[in-house]
Amino acid sequence: xxxxxxNDDRALIRRCQQGETASFGRLVEKYMKRAYFTALGLVGNQxxxxxxxxxxxxxxxxxxxxxxxxxxxxxxxxxxxxxxCFNYWRDHKRHACPFSEIGDIDxxxxxxxxxxxxxxAEQNEMRQAVWQAMNELKPHEREIIILKDFQELSYxxxxxxxxxxxxxxxxxxxxxxxxxxxxxxxxxxx
Amino acid sequence: xxxxxxxxMSEPSYQWIMPAVDQEFTPEEWNNFIQLVNADAKxxxxxxxFQKLKEVTRTMKFKSPPKxxxxxxxxxxxxxxxxxxxxxxxxxxxxxxxxxxxFKAVESIIADPQLQGIVKIGIFAVLLGLVIxxxxxIREKIFIGRSDPYKKIQR
Numbered sequence: 654x655x656x657x658x659x660n661d662d663r664a665l666i667r668r669c670q671q672g673e674t675a676s677f678g679r680l681v682e683k684y685m686k687r688a689y690f691t692a693l694g695l696v697g698n699q700x701x702x703x704x705x706x707x708x709x710x711x712x713x714x715x716x717x718x719x720x721x722x723x724x725x726x727x728x729x730x731x732x733x734x735x736x737x738c739f740n741y742w743r744d745h746k747r748h749a750c751p752f753s754e755i756g757d758i759d760x761x762x763x764x765x766x767x768x769x770x771x772x773x774a775e776q777n778e779m780r781q782a783v784w785q786a787m788n789e790l791k792p793h794e795r796e797i798i799i800l801k802d803f804q805e806l807s808y809x810x811x812x813x814x815x816x817x818x819x820x821x822x823x824x825x826x827x828x829x830x831x832x833x834x835x836x837x838x839x840x841x842x843x
Numbered sequence: 844x845x846x847x848x849x850x851x852m853s854e855p856s857y858q859w860i861m862p863a864v865d866q867e868f869t870p871e872e873w874n875n876f877i878q879l880v881n882a883d884a885k886x887x888x889x890x891x892x893f894q895k896l897k898e899v900t901r902t903m904k905f906k907s908p909p910k911x912x913x914x915x916x917x918x919x920x921x922x923x924x925x926x927x928x929x930x931x932x933x934x935x936x937x938x939x940x941x942x943x944x945x946f947k948a949v950e951s952i953i954a955d956p957q958l959q960g961i962v963k964i965g966i967f968a969v970l971l972g973l974v975i976x977x978x979x980x981i982r983e984k985i986f987i988g989r990s991d992p993y994k995k996i997q998r
Contacts, residue, residue: 678921694905707919757906802901803904
């Protein structure tokens with residue numbers, strides 16, 4: 654019988670609070686990919702993303718005793734991770750890698766839409782420009798775009814993760830995309 | 844117009860384009876949005892531009908690191924947790940030993956009849972200053988850091 658995800662997390666956290674480190678290991682293995690890719694979006698560097706996502710788990714483990722079992726684990730963990738990433742970004746903005754180094758083109762989507770080679774070339778150029786422009790955005794603007802477009806979270810999931818209403822998610826997303834669009838003006842002036 | 848649209852779409856709020864771009868509309872909301880777009884050329888242009896941006900960002904994904912990274916992820920995290928605990932225990936031990944050593948040093952300096960009074964005062968002042976500095980830094984880190992209402996603001 655499959656245990657629902659939330660209950661599963663609560664059971665693991667309870668066992669972890671009783672001193673069972675292996676239970677924390679299961680939580681880490683469950684969320685490590687989501688944590689890593691979110692951190693990568695926020696700091697733009699693989700090594701830093703790996704290190705920061707692990708460091709956030711270390712801090713979460715240290716504070717697990719204070720964690721209220723009715724909360725969502727990843728939402729709580731995410732607050733630790735984003736603070737670490739924002740601090741890192743403030744100090745190491747220039748260490749962000751170009752998208753060609755860390756990015757992977759979603760071939761399935763491109764095949765599905767049956768685009769022409771000319772359009773693909775234009776999109777490739779735009780992809781590089783988008784990433785560069787994203788690196789110039791404010792951290793919270795980058796964050797909302799990463800959560801929506803790279804992590805593919807729904808508005809509801811973003812609202813839960815950022816602990817804000819859906820209306821705020823929409824307005825933040827609008828502001829962030831508007832800022833991004835302005836930096837990419839040359840692609841939109843046709 | 845649905846209640847959700849009425850709540851969020853105050854004039855001229857273009858943020859309502861977002862759920863259209865992200866396909867987060869109900870069919871009813873979508874029909875309402877299309878009517879708005881048909882009546883407002885500026886809104887249509889904005890929508891098309893955001894669509895174009897979304898077409899690009901939705902194909903942008905990050906490369907997955909090699910499998911070994913995932914295989915060793917928890918072990919590396921566990922090592923960090925273990926080392927952190929090691930450092931904490933080591934630091935506690937070091938603080939106890941250093942404090943005891945300083946206490947003994949001060950005790951022997953005070954008891955030494957050959958050492959001049961001014962030297963004793965100098966050593967005592969250095970140690971007292973050091974203690975004040977350490978306590979001040981620790982207090983700032985622990986107490987002020989926790990209650991600082993501006994800690995999330997970038998300085």
